[in-house]
Amino acid sequence: MMLKDRVLIKDLPKHLEQEVVMQGWVHNRRDLGGISFLILRDRSGIVQCVFENTDIPLHESSVQVTGKPVENKRAPGGLEIHATKLEIITEAKEPPPVEISKEEWHVNPETLLEYRHISIRGIEARAALKVQAELASAMRNYLNSQDFTEIFSPKIVAAGAEGGANLFEVDYYGKRAYLAQSPQLYKQLMMAVYERVYEIAPVFRAEQSHTSRHLAEYLSLDVEMGFIKDDHDIMDLEEALLKSMMADVAKSCQKELEIFGAEIPNLQVEFPRITLFDARALIKEKYDYETGGKDLDPEAERLLGRWAKEEYDSDFVFVTNYPQAARPFYTY
Incomplete structure (x- = not known):
């Protein structure tokens, strides 16, 4: 007998009352005496699975669940799985240092950062990264459609592009070098090659200020274009680009935007x-x-x-x- 194709959690509404096979991680669990609840997490979301007389492994164990999705308005996503079989793929040997299903309870960000390799699996943490990924993808899609070429500039450089006060210095085989604080000069150089260029890449700035306006490392979205009439050409492009990016995110990240209570402008x-x-x-x-x-x-x-x-x-x-x-x- 062939194993049924795996069904992602996001596709469960298409399979109501049908037996499905799912794979993912134990996001949360609770036992009510004979009835056990497993919150299963895969790359597309979470779902509640209900078992009878079944021992649920520790959080973050990877498992395979077989059962039927049924509507339940009180369950996450409006449905739950009446499970008939639980198979352990890889069992966690000890509880994770932070309980991912309760990430919002950790008011101290240092705790989440210390165990970032675990806390990043949380619903909110990965939702932010999903929006970031979709914004980058949308930028590429729009600029490629406008005949721009993506470039990849060096991140270890001999000098700063915007002043030397906030540079991270590194030892480059006995020579002084720095982490790039901007691709500005490389963009201008490559503009003479392709006319229209862009880059999506990290930049580094040694800024010791604890505000939302200062980051030691961030993802920079940069564009450069030649042969323009005036600065209004640049503003027209930027406005069209931003509107296209946000329209794409509105379509592809509805669930993630709801998690943060965010609205597209x-x-x-x-x-x-x-x-x-x-x-x-x-x-x-x-x-x-x-x-x-x-x-x-x-x-x-x-x-x-x-x-x-x-x-x-x-x-x-x-x-x-x-x-x-x-x-x-x-x-x-």
Whole structure:
């Protein structure tokens, strides 16, 4: 007798009242005296499996479950499995250091980070990574359709691209080198080859500030293009790109967005555009806040974002006409 094809949890609604075979990990378990509940997790989601007189192995054991999916509004996803068979593929020998099914209970992020190899399996943790992966895929899809070429620039470099104060220094076989803080100069170099290029890659910045605006490492989405009429060509491209990316995520990550209570911005409105001079004046007049320096400080940026949302229902705003004194590297 041939083994039935494995069914993913996301496809169970297509097989109601039919015997199915599933494979995954023990996400959670509980025993109510003769009746055991196993929350099974695979790459597509979780489902509750109900067993009679069955010992459920430890969390994170990999198992195979045979049974019939039936509707149950109280169960995760609105259905559960009336299981008839449990097979252990690989049994966990000890409980995991963190209980993944209760990841939100760990208010101390240090605990989750210390055991990241385990906690990353949690529903919320992997949902964030799924959205990230879909955003990167959507960016590639759109830019490839616009005749852009993806490039892969070096990440060990001889000098910084945007100043030397925040560089990670590394020993490169006895020579001084750094982790790349930006692909900017490589993009400009490759623009003379392909005209239109982009890169999705990590960048590194030695910034010791514990804020949402400072990260030692992050995934950078970079675009460069030549032969433009003016900066409005760049803004037109960026607006179309962002709208395409978010439309794709809205379709492919509905479940993940629901987990975080997140909503896709209004994609029907145009992103407002305002000069730096006018933005500073608007913030002073409308919100009685005067930003320091020649640029916009973080509070001014938040207020400008508030204005764009209130006036245009836009979560985005372009600030244009930066003077060389404010951004010398980019306006020269």
